[in-house]
Amino acid sequence: xxxxxxxxxxxxxxxxxxxxxxxxxxxxxxxxxxxxxxxxxxxxxxxxxxxxxxxxxxxxxxxxxxxxxxxxxxxxxxxxxxxxxxxxxxxxxxxxxxxxxxxxxxxxxxxxxxxxxxxxxxxxxxxxxxxxxxxxxxxxxxxxxxxxxxxxxxxxxxxxxxxxxxxxxxxxxxxxxxxxxxxxxxxxxxx
Amino acid sequence: xxxxxxxxxxxxxxxxxxxxxxxxxxxxxxxxxxxxxxxxxxxxxxxxxxxxxxxxxxxxxxxxxxxxxxxxxxxxxxxxxxxxxxxxxxxxxxxxxxxxxxxxxxxxxxxxxxxxxxxxxxxxxxxxxxxxxxxxxxxxxxxxxxxxxxxxxxxxxxxxxxxxxxxxxxxxxxxxxxxxxxxxxxxxxxx
DNA sequence: CATATTTTGTACCTCCAGGTCAAGAAAAGG
DNA sequence: CCTTTTCTTGACCTGGAGGTACAAAATATG
Numbered sequence: 181x182x183x184x185x186x187x188x189x190x191x192x193x194x195x196x197x198x199x200x201x202x203x204x205x206x207x208x209x210x211x212x213x214x215x216x217x218x219x220x221x222x223x224x225x226x227x228x229x230x231x232x233x234x235x236x237x238x239x240x241x242x243x244x245x246x247x248x249x250x251x252x253x254x255x256x257x258x259x260x261x262x263x264x265x266x267x268x269x270x271x272x273x274x275x276x277x278x279x280x281x282x283x284x285x286x287x288x289x290x291x292x293x294x295x296x297x298x299x300x301x302x303x304x305x306x307x308x309x310x311x312x313x314x315x316x317x318x319x320x321x322x323x324x325x326x327x328x329x330x331x332x333x334x335x336x337x338x339x340x341x342x343x344x345x346x347x348x349x350x351x352x353x354x355x356x357x358x359x360x361x362x363x364x365x366x367x368x369x370x371x
Numbered sequence: 372x373x374x375x376x377x378x379x380x381x382x383x384x385x386x387x388x389x390x391x392x393x394x395x396x397x398x399x400x401x402x403x404x405x406x407x408x409x410x411x412x413x414x415x416x417x418x419x420x421x422x423x424x425x426x427x428x429x430x431x432x433x434x435x436x437x438x439x440x441x442x443x444x445x446x447x448x449x450x451x452x453x454x455x456x457x458x459x460x461x462x463x464x465x466x467x468x469x470x471x472x473x474x475x476x477x478x479x480x481x482x483x484x485x486x487x488x489x490x491x492x493x494x495x496x497x498x499x500x501x502x503x504x505x506x507x508x509x510x511x512x513x514x515x516x517x518x519x520x521x522x523x524x525x526x527x528x529x530x531x532x533x534x535x536x537x538x539x540x541x542x543x544x545x546x547x548x549x550x551x552x553x554x555x556x557x558x559x560x561x562x
Numbered sequence: 563c564a565t566a567t568t569t570t571g572t573a574c575c576t577c578c579a580g581g582t583c584a585a586g587a588a589a590a591g592g
Numbered sequence: 593c594c595t596t597t598t599c600t601t602g603a604c605c606t607g608g609a610g611g612t613a614c615a616a617a618a619t620a621t622g
Contacts, residue, residue: 222599226598279484285480294545349533354495371561412610413572
């Protein structure tokens, strides 16, 4: 019973995600959120409790969306290296158009360093998922002979992960498409 | 003429650098700076103009220090790969003890995305310097046969750079020494 | 030593972040 | 249709961010 919500909380989290992604946690004000979500401040705090709580929801939503997207991109048919290249080149194009970088990377930089254990936990969880997805692809490529089976898949996937994170940092800093593509080339040459 | 300064502006910039490095730009307050520098607020604003101007000085100072440090680490004798490994392992140890990550990376994430062109310029400049240092090392290794001379040194050094940036992101997020070392292993295996 | 010039410390100011609250609106149950 | 419950709005509140103003202090110059 009671009055039904005038907005979709799930959609609101996505809207909030967008703002936090662009501006970061600290630089996002309640006012920004009120405008972006199109609801009153009271509703906002009634529904989500605090800016920080809403941020956590938004970050988790981002993580889940990204993880699903990566798994889908890596699951397409064809040689593993080609899939990987397509995924990375897609990322480059997206970031050239809109250099928001990766919300998890941005969050790690802003709230990492021991200042926010819960958020850091979510961040590391996303890293673990991504690493696992790469590891699966690497092992598949090793079975098919595309990648030398003698290499340690853990080390290789960790390296891919860190290079991916670095790519997002470069993108966020406004590096050119050429610079970003060179990273992709350099990475794929090593596999 | 006039009253002489009661503090060393250069040392003050270094103190400020320390605070900005730990807390980030947005989360650092004038009060934090007053305490860290040990001077009054009036002196602070008289000497540096604004929080943002002081931050730019601190960031440039960081960039110069780091660039010098990297060049020194990479300039030691012995095989290039060993130098690289020593440099990266040193970085890992430092970050395990104090996970502040890299101030430039943190800044890229916080103020990138087109929000602060001057700062982004400094950030990209640091990336360019780092890439150049790696490129020099790569080319040296190619001449000595340590790295396949057929590889594009631009792509290789870009890849090393991005992996390094990713490493700092991982460190800032509080990843374990083992995870970080795996990145180093994965990276060096590919060279 | 008087004066012009620069630095210093502190009080003060304005604005807005982050959040609370009271009063009303919209549903379900009796 | 009256009560109970939940949601909504917008006014309101507190603290602190970021910076300015001003008077006092310290120095070089004539």
